[in-house]
Amino acid sequence: MDLVVPPGPGVPHGLTVPAALLVERFSRSSGPGGQGVNTADSRVELELDVGEVGGLTEPQRRRLLRALDGRLVDGRLLVAASEHRQQRRNRVAARERMADILREALAPPPPPRRATRPTRGSVERRLRAKRQRGDVKSLRSRPSRRPDL
DSSP: OOEEEOOBTTBTTOEEEOGGGEEEEEEOOSSSOGGGGGTOOOEEEEEEEGGGOOSOOHHHHHHHHHHTTTTOBTTEEEEEEOSSSSHHHHHHHHHHHHHHHHHHHHSOOOOOOOOOOOOHHHHHHHHHHHHHHHHHHHHHSOOOOOOOO
């Protein structure tokens, strides 16, 4: 079954990853399962070689590799799912998780922040609050000794 990444920022028409590029492995899950937890291979690992994904432009491919740089092992993205008791539900969860990761990685970076100056009023309010705080703290100290008059 192909992996379908829905349209979003950076992927205006969506993306379909052929099932031939996906490798599924199953193992015993440490999660819920009752008596069957030691016998059923319900944990799913889904693996994808990101370099072989077709249908991407070169800027999209660079953005994808840069965004997933810390998650890739030998150019492969690995996602595991073991939160459900049934293998079928874990397969669906792993595919959804991988699609979300790919969609987020393909999204363009946000525009850079433009530096702005604080307004005069905000600077004055900040300084007034600082003076007020200093006055409060100075009132907590012991009164100074007055020379006798």
